[in-house]
Amino acid sequence: MTATAISMQNSALPVAAPSFCLTPSSDIDLYIAKVRQIPVLEAEQERELAEQLQKHQSLEAAQVLIVHHLKFVVHIARGFLGYGLPLGDLIQEGNIGLMKAVKRFEPQRGVRLISFAVHWIKSEIHEYVIRNFRMMKIATTKAQRKLFFNLRSMKKSTNWLNENEAQAIADELDVSIKDVYEMESRLQGQDIAFDPLDNDEEDSFAPSAWLVDENIDPARSTEREEQTHLMHRRLHLGLNKLDARSREIVETRWLNEDKATLQRLADKDQGAAERIRQIEQQALAEVKTSISA
Numbered sequence: 001m002t003a004t005a006i007s008m009q010n011s012a013l014p015v016a017a018p019s020f021c022l023t024p025s026s027d028i029d030l031y032i033a034k035v036r037q038i039p040v041l042e043a044e045q046e047r048e049l050a051e052q053l054q055k056h057q058s059l060e061a062a063q064v065l066i067v068h069h070l071k072f073v074v075h076i077a078r079g080f081l082g083y084g085l086p087l088g089d090l091i092q093e094g095n096i097g098l099m100k101a102v103k104r105f106e107p108q109r110g111v112r113l114i115s116f117a118v119h120w121i122k123s124e125i126h127e128y129v130i131r132n133f134r135m136m137k138i139a140t141t142k143a144q145r146k147l148f149f150n151l152r153s154m155k156k157s158t159n160w161l162n163e164n165e166a167q168a169i170a171d172e173l174d175v176s177i178k179d180v181y182e183m184e185s186r187l188q189g190q191d192i193a194f195d196p197l198d199n200d201e202e203d204s205f206a207p208s209a210w211l212v213d214e215n216i217d218p219a220r221s222t223e224r225e226e227q228t229h230l231m232h233r234r235l236h237l238g239l240n241k242l243d244a245r246s247r248e249i250v251e252t253r254w255l256n257e258d259k260a261t262l263q264r265l266a267d268k269d270q271g272a273a274e275r276i277r278q279i280e281q282q283a284l285a286e287v288k289t290s291i292s293a
Contacts, residue, residue, distance in 0.1 A: 024088040024263075031091075035070040043112065050107035065102050065113060066095075072114050073098050076121050083129050089261070090125055097124030143175045147183050160184065231291060238290030246283035253280060 024031040041049070041064075052061035077090035101117035126149065147169075154169050155161065161169070161184055163177075170177040239247050252260040262280075266273040 024091050028088045028091075031088075032074055035074055038068055038071060040071075041065075041068045046113055047107045050105055050113065053102070053105075054107065062099075062102050065105075066098055069098055069102075069114060069117060070095065072117070073121055076118065077125060080125055080129060085129065085132055090128065092263070093124045093128040094121045097121040100124070143173055143179075147173050147175050147179060151180070151183055155184075234291045235287065238287035241290060242283050242286060246279055246286075249276060249280050250283050250287065254284075 046065065049058075049061040049065050052058040053065065073094035074091055077087060077094045080090050081087060097120040098117055101120035102113070104120075105113050105116055129149075150173065151169065154172075156165070161180065166177050166180045166184075170180045173180075239250065242250065249265060252265065253262075262273040262276050265276045269276070
């Protein structure tokens with residue numbers, strides 16, 4: 001984001017927009033340190049900027065409003081760290097919500113932008129968590145999703161819920177007490193392991209010990225191995241047909257253990273994330289064609 005200084009109408013104090021990207025880079029600590037240094041807008045400054053945006057579609061005004069609220073996005077995003085997702089990605093999604101809020105903000109309603117933006121910021125992060133957090137598969141109804149996002153904050157301690165506490169949460173969120181206990185167990189990571197634990201106890205239980213593998217068939221195993229080998233070979237050939245840049249993007253985005261984000265690749269190439277995405281989609285289509293051949 002380019003540095004911009006906007007002289008406020010009817011105000012002697014200019015408000016400056018710092019020069020750095022809205023998207024957190026690989027150095028998340030540096031990003032957070034920078035946004036913390038950005039001062040909060042005065043109510044009158046915020047109102048005048050919002051009016052400039054509303055009346056004149058001023059992109060500079062929108063820019064300043066967004067940048068001076070980035071620290072609030074960081075604060076909100078930290079509240080979602082318990083779901084095991086990267087803070088940088090959470091912040092990036094929250095920033096999208098902030099931009100949507102700025103676009104829709106109406107200063108004449110007499111509320112501060114952050115009060116209005118909280119809903120949009122949380123909504124974008126919620127959707128990101130739902131798309132990426134594996135445990136959301138058990139939260140199918142609207143009430144269960146509400147339970148998923150609120151259970152941690154509603155617990156009064158880190159101890160397990162007693163029956164009265166669980167019932168109170170169930171009543172407030174309109175779910176069954178069974179749902180509350182199940183969600184608490186999963187959020188605490190106390191699901192029973194499918195495979196046995198590494199211990200010497202003879203009576204230890206694991207579901208895998210009680211199930212019969214009906215796929216133990218030498219012929220089928222050999223067929224699957226050959227099919228896997230063929231797919232890997234076709235994938236390798238497909239990658240070799242790509243140009244160097246396209247192959248690097250596919251490998252770093254999909255094949256490497258430490259997968260890169262679009263923004264990280266864009267920062268590395270000093271280009272736009274959208275252009276990286278286009279190259280990625282075209283390269284994946286070519287690889288898919290090679291595999292299907």
